[in-house]
Amino acid sequence: MNQITHDSNVIMHFTIKLSDGSAADSTKVNNKPAKFTMGDGSLSENFEKCLLGLVQGETKSFELQPEDAFGMPNPDNIYFVERSKFNNDVPAEVGMIVAFTQPDGVELPGVIREVAGESVTVDFNHPLAGQVVTFDVDVLEVN
Structure with a gap:
């Protein structure tokens, strides 16, 4: 075996x-x-x-x-992104997973947790x- x-x-x-x-x-x-x-x-x-x-x-x-x-979720992996970074192709909707391209070209998925005014809260912790x-x-x- x-x-x-x-x-x-x-x-x-x-x-x-x-x-x-x-x-x-x-x-x-x-x-x-x-x-x-x-x-x-x-x-x-x-x-x-x-x-x-x-x-x-x-x-x-x-x-x-x-x-x-x-x-466990790390609070340092939660970022606030300007709403202007989103558009019709990539709307800022709670629960959506969006890929953000980092300066090194690597894409990092983030989950949108909250949309408040011009601020979008994005959680880069693993979804699980x-x-x-x-x-x-x-x-x-x-x-």
């Missing part, structure tokens, strides 16, 4: 569920399993710990607290920060 170790190449399907049971993300939607190498930084250390020892063909579900998954999440994994292949 191929077992996941610290340097395994893994192909798996995963679904991230919120505490209310709704799916926040799933590789099954487009039937495109995730491919990664353990330790390459694409998964958090705590998520990798949960995968260690699983074998090819195994299905497992585990719950992670916020600090073990996407972290502060949430207890359940990961359902189907290990398809381990090399």
Whole structure:
């Protein structure tokens, strides 16, 4: 049996569920399993710990607290942006996720939390920060 170790190449399907049971993300939607190498930084250390020892063909579900998954929201990641930065193509609407291009050219997604006068509050924390999440994994292949 191929077992996941610290340097395994893994192909798996995963679904991230919120505490209310709704799916926040799933590789099954487009039937495109995730491919990664353990330790390459694409998964958090705590998520990798949960995968260690699983074998090819195994299905497992585990719950992670916020600090073990996407972290707690950081107040330093909340910014106030001038409303003039938005337009008809990119309206300032509460709940929208907008990609902002940083000076280095990298796009960073932010969630609009509040619109007050000429000020728009944008939260750059991970959308799942502060949430207890359940990961359902189907290990398809381990090399």
